[in-house]
Amino acid sequence: MTIDLLPTAPVEPEVPRSRLHHALASEWTKIRSVQSTMWTLAAMFALILGLGLAGDAYEYGQLDGSTYLDNGLGGFIVGQIPVVALGVLVVTSEYGTGMIRTTLTAYPRRGSLLAAKALVFFSLALVLGTVATGLQVLGGMVILSGQGIDPTSGQIVLAVLGGGLYLALIGLFALSVGTLLRHSAGAISVMLGLLLLPFILALFMPTDWHDVLLTYSPINMSASLYGDGAGSLGGWGLLGVLAAATAAVLAAAFTALRRRDV
Amino acid sequence: MIEAHGLTKKYGEKTAVDDLSFTVRPGLVTGFLGPNGSGKSTTMRMVLGLDTPTSGTVTVHGLPFHQLPNAPRTVGALLDAKAVHGGRSAHSHLLCLAQLAGLPRQRVDEVLSVVGLTEVAHQRSGGFSLGMGQRLGIAAALLGNPRVLMFDEPVNGLDPEGIHWIRQLMRGLAAEGRTVFVSSHLMSEMAVTADHLIVIGRGRLLADLSTKEFIDRHSAGFALVRTADGADGVKQRELLAGVLRKAGGQVTAEPDGALRVSGLPLPRISDLAWEEKVRLYELSPHQSSLEEAYMQLTQSSVEYRSTPDAPAQELAEVAA
Numbered sequence: 001m002t003i004d005l006l007p008t009a010p011v012e013p014e015v016p017r018s019r020l021h022h023a024l025a026s027e028w029t030k031i032r033s034v035q036s037t038m039w040t041l042a043a044m045f046a047l048i049l050g051l052g053l054a055g056d057a058y059e060y061g062q063l064d065g066s067t068y069l070d071n072g073l074g075g076f077i078v079g080q081i082p083v084v085a086l087g088v089l090v091v092t093s094e095y096g097t098g099m100i101r102t103t104l105t106a107y108p109r110r111g112s113l114l115a116a117k118a119l120v121f122f123s124l125a126l127v128l129g130t131v132a133t134g135l136q137v138l139g140g141m142v143i144l145s146g147q148g149i150d151p152t153s154g155q156i157v158l159a160v161l162g163g164g165l166y167l168a169l170i171g172l173f174a175l176s177v178g179t180l181l182r183h184s185a186g187a188i189s190v191m192l193g194l195l196l197l198p199f200i201l202a203l204f205m206p207t208d209w210h211d212v213l214l215t216y217s218p219i220n221m222s223a224s225l226y227g228d229g230a231g232s233l234g235g236w237g238l239l240g241v242l243a244a245a246t247a248a249v250l251a252a253a254f255t256a257l258r259r260r261d262v
Numbered sequence: 263m264i265e266a267h268g269l270t271k272k273y274g275e276k277t278a279v280d281d282l283s284f285t286v287r288p289g290l291v292t293g294f295l296g297p298n299g300s301g302k303s304t305t306m307r308m309v310l311g312l313d314t315p316t317s318g319t320v321t322v323h324g325l326p327f328h329q330l331p332n333a334p335r336t337v338g339a340l341l342d343a344k345a346v347h348g349g350r351s352a353h354s355h356l357l358c359l360a361q362l363a364g365l366p367r368q369r370v371d372e373v374l375s376v377v378g379l380t381e382v383a384h385q386r387s388g389g390f391s392l393g394m395g396q397r398l399g400i401a402a403a404l405l406g407n408p409r410v411l412m413f414d415e416p417v418n419g420l421d422p423e424g425i426h427w428i429r430q431l432m433r434g435l436a437a438e439g440r441t442v443f444v445s446s447h448l449m450s451e452m453a454v455t456a457d458h459l460i461v462i463g464r465g466r467l468l469a470d471l472s473t474k475e476f477i478d479r480h481s482a483g484f485a486l487v488r489t490a491d492g493a494d495g496v497k498q499r500e501l502l503a504g505v506l507r508k509a510g511g512q513v514t515a516e517p518d519g520a521l522r523v524s525g526l527p528l529p530r531i532s533d534l535a536w537e538e539k540v541r542l543y544e545l546s547p548h549q550s551s552l553e554e555a556y557m558q559l560t561q562s563s564v565e566y567r568s569t570p571d572a573p574a575q576e577l578a579e580v581a582a
Contacts, residue, residue: 017332018332018363023362026358026359029357029358030350033357094347098344098345098346101345102341102345105310105312106363106402108310108328108333
């Protein structure tokens with residue numbers, strides 16, 4: 001090595017090391033500074049609350065043999081589609097615009113970055129999803145309480161907290177699929193297929209296949225939260241299955257992001 | 263300081279970067295030159311840890327990129343000015359990057375004012391012109407006040423004012439003792455901006471030398487010498503070419519019948535012609551441009567070469 005006679009850089013003050021909380025702050029700024037976040041979450045509220053409350057109003061005075069919780073199911077099933085779209089976009093919008101290269105140049109710890117994205121999105125979806133299911137159930141209570149059969153507190157907790165948890169988990173599943181596929185339209189298509197196809201395919205399958213597909217289909221998982229599901233696992237059991245599946249896809253997403261060229 | 267040793271990147275059968283070793287030193291603007299598809303961007307992505315080399319290593323300040331304690335405080339990079347979410351404002355874009363480096367919010371306003379985007383800070387960046395996008399990308403690179411700056415084709419598509427601004431900025435950053443590594447496929451641009459040149463073609467190192475050295479070596483003068491036309495003129499030309507070669511000149515025939523002579527001063531050419539009683543119709547001094555020298559250097563390594571369009575040639579012949 002030759003002696004370097006070029007001007008040397010002045011001594012810099014000690015800089016803080018990159019930490020997970022830096023990435024969390026950054027991801028929070030990202031998710032709240034694009035309009036797609038607002039639109040997808042507004043759509044989730046509109047579908048869950050709008051369809052739920054419309055059902056409650058329709059059954060006013062003629063509710064018999066069931067609980068008012070049932071009315072929330074339709075809105076809940078379609079309301080998860082915008083949540084899934086937002087989960088996908090949290091990652092794929094960075095690939096679509098090339099922003100991912102800027103992000104990973106500023107923060108090369110890829111595992112931490114994905115963890116920050118997952119945490120920020122999961123928390124946001126859990127809080128707002130629970131608020132949406134909670135308001136919907138509250139609406140049913142106000143309109144239809146005392147008519148038909150009132151749900152137990154356990155059923156209400158499952159519909160509200162279980163519903164919020166389900167939305168956050170299915171969104172996190174979508175975020176992982178987005179990380180694996182890196183393409184918005186592709187990942188959203190895959191997620192729509194996963195949400196809808198198992199239930200539809202089950203209708204054309206022999207009995208043993210039919211039961212498995214039907215039980216573990218996201219539509220049956222959703223129905224179980226509202227006291228309508230098939231199978232022996234029940235709402236909380238099926239949420240556990242969804243959590244395990246989400247963990248597996250998220251693990252695959254971590255591995256892919258660490259190994260791939262950007 | 264950026265150091266690459268035996269850097270190689272293969273995509274299947276194709277070798278994009280082939281055993282590349284170089285050092286980019288502080289205090290200088292180092293130009294990274296090569297034709298399109300020669301591996302400049304791939305090399306820059308490997309420096310930034312975005313692509314993993316097939317073999318070899320590259321370090322910044324002695325560390326692989328992903329081991330830097332806080333990357334944006336050491337390296338600022340502009341890879342692609344369009345790599346921004348168009349729905350986000352310039353301010354939000356820079357804020358999320360500042361937060362990644364643990365920088366205070368006020369730093370965003372500082373760099374916005376350095377690049378002159380304060381007025382449009384809260385507009386959607388999707389509506390920015392190419393020049394504004396380029397300025398936003400540079401603001402992002404400057405955020406962490408880094409010692410090393412990398413720019414990939416920063417003047418592409420800019421107007422003269424923008425080009426001048428970036429040129430001044432890069433020279434200023436280098437004068438502060440920073441390492442500035444800038445890629446380009448334009449020799450003319452690098453001749454006025456860079457102190458040092460690293461030239462690659464087909465992923466291989468072709469030259470690593472100071473800009474001054476490159477200019478001295480490659481912009482040698484030559485003379486164009488023309489004799490009379492016709493059979494007599496041709497005989498005289500051949501006679502003169504032989505004499506000039508014997509006197510130590512390099513002589514090549516130009517397509518239009520002139521002789522291109524280098525290595526001999528003009529008066530000497532004139533004297534030699536006089537001695538042989540060759541009448542000269544032209545004796546003129548010329549400088550070969552840097553662009554020509556650069557093209558000669560990289561000629562064998564151009565990825566996409568144009569061939570003459572045969573129908574167009576036929577048309578030209580018919581017209582003639």
